[in-house]
Structures are given as C-alpha cells and as structure tokens.
Amino acid sequence: MMRVVAIDGPAASGKSSTAHAVAQAIGFYHLDSGALYRALTRVALDAAMDPGAINPAELLPIAEQRGLALRVEGDTLSPVLDGTPAEGLIRGPAVTAAVSAVSAVPEVRTWADTAMRALAAEGYPVVVDGRDIGTIVFPEAQVKVFLVATPQVRAERRLMQRGEAADSELVRVEAERLAERDRADSSRAVAPLRKAEGAIEIDGSALSFEEQVERIVDAARSAFRNSTP
Numbered sequence: 001m002m003r004v005v006a007i008d009g010p011a012a013s014g015k016s017s018t019a020h021a022v023a024q025a026i027g028f029y030h031l032d033s034g035a036l037y038r039a040l041t042r043v044a045l046d047a048a049m050d051p052g053a054i055n056p057a058e059l060l061p062i063a064e065q066r067g068l069a070l071r072v073e074g075d076t077l078s079p080v081l082d083g084t085p086a087e088g089l090i091r092g093p094a095v096t097a098a099v100s101a102v103s104a105v106p107e108v109r110t111w112a113d114t115a116m117r118a119l120a121a122e123g124y125p126v127v128v129d130g131r132d133i134g135t136i137v138f139p140e141a142q143v144k145v146f147l148v149a150t151p152q153v154r155a156e157r158r159l160m161q162r163g164e165a166a167d168s169e170l171v172r173v174e175a176e177r178l179a180e181r182d183r184a185d186s187s188r189a190v191a192p193l194r195k196a197e198g199a200i201e202i203d204g205s206a207l208s209f210e211e212q213v214e215r216i217v218d219a220a221r222s223a224f225r226n227s228t229p
C-alpha cells in the first residue's frame with residue numbers, strides 16, 4: 001500500500017521546509033516535486049532549448065540519457081543528474097525564471113508524475129510537496145494538506161529569509177508579486193493550484209512553523225496509526 005502525505009500550496013507558503021520537518025517527524029522520505037521540475041529545466045537550459053518553446057520529444061530523451069531520476073539521499077528523495085545530486089544546479093535565477101514555462105508542458109508533467117508515483121508504488125513512504133500533489137499526482141494520499149498564508153505574511157517571511165529588513169514598501173511589493181503568482185498558478189490550464197477533495201486547509205498566517213508542522217504530524221499519525229510499515 002502506498003503511504004503518502006500530500007502538501008500543496010502557493011509560492012512561499014513554507015511547503016518544502018514544512019514537508020521536510022513532517023517527514024523527519026514521522027519517518028517518511030521528503031519529496032519536493034518542484035525540485036524535479038527544476039532539474040528538468042536545468043536539462044532544457046543545458047541543451048540550449050528555449051523554455052517557452054519546449055519540445056518534450058527532445059527534452060525527455062535527453063533527461064533520460066543524463067540519468068535524471070529521484071534517488072534516496074538521507075531522508076529525502078532528490079533528483080540526480082549525470083550520477084550526482086542535482087540540488088546545487090537547480091536553485092539559481094536562470095532555472096527559477098524558466099521553470100514555470102517548462103512545468104506547464106503536459107508531457108513534462110506526465111513524466112514527473114510517473115517518476116513520483118513509481119517510488120511511492122515501490123514502497124517508499126513519502127511526504128510530497130507541490131502544487132498538484134493531492135489533486136492529480138496522489139489523489140489517493142491518506143493525508144492531504146492545503147497550506148495557505150496571506151500574501152503579506154508570505155512576503156514578510158520571504159524577505160526575512162533573504163536577510164532583508166522587512167521594510168514596509170518592500171513587503172508591499174513582494175506581497176503583490178506573490179498575489180499575482182497565486183492568480184497565475186490557480187488559473188493556469190494545466191494542473192492549476194487548488195485545494196484537493198478531502199484536504200485539510202491550514203492557514204499558517206497565525207501559526208508558528210512548529211505549530212504548522214505539528215498539525216500535519218498529528219493528522220499523519222492518526223491516518224497511519226493502523227498501517228504496518
């Protein structure tokens with residue numbers, strides 16, 4: 001039986017760090033689905049493809065040739081490329097600017113969905129975070145979470161993370177940018193961001209990180225209480 005905790009939510013809602021902490025607490029692997037899209041984007045950029053005009057029939061075979069896959073690394077399932085962890089290659093501004101276009105290609109999404117489902121089917125218990133995990137990739141997940149927070153709170157946290165002082169004008173601009181991205185993510189044709197059926201909605205605006213993690217851990221513990229590892 002697959003064991004899956006699915007966490008979806010908008011940009012900068014703290015999904016990934018929350019998912020990682022939840023995975024550690026319950027002894028599952030953390031799978032950041034965005035990292036897989038970022039690794040595919042790295043492959044496209046390395047092959048000098050135009051991110052806005054991706055031909056999946058070209059991109060996916062190159063990704064396979066370069067051995068792009070998810071591998072166990074400590075307590076995460078992370079993308080590897082050319083036999084080494086891709087993490088150091090996928091967080092830069094070039095990938096960040098191009099990943100939205102690459103992840104909008106239906107065949108690219110199908111490829112990523114298949115890779116993620118294969119691992120869960122192999123028996124890896126996973127906490128997966130992304131935009132469409134509870135709606136499309138793992139609708140049968142035992143625990144589904146829709147993690148939200150106001151654009152204002154997300155903007156403040158993001159600026160703090162970057163070590164920038166929470167100057168009110170900077171926060172306002174960043175909050176507007178996030179609200180705009182929410183609109184784009186929620187209204188896109190392919191795998192739009194929305195709350196999955198049966199998902200618990202958690203508004204992290206007024207919660208500490210620890211409280212946010214604890215709510216999901218509690219939900220997971222009760223959902224998996226009767227399942228044998």
Ligand code: DC
Pocket residue numbers: 033034035037038099100103129130131132133
């Ligand atoms: O969470 P992130 O910034 O690493 O995500 C990178 C991109 O991938 C972002 O543009 C949204 C997209 N993505 C997606 O379309 N579906 C997912 N399940 C996860 C990420």
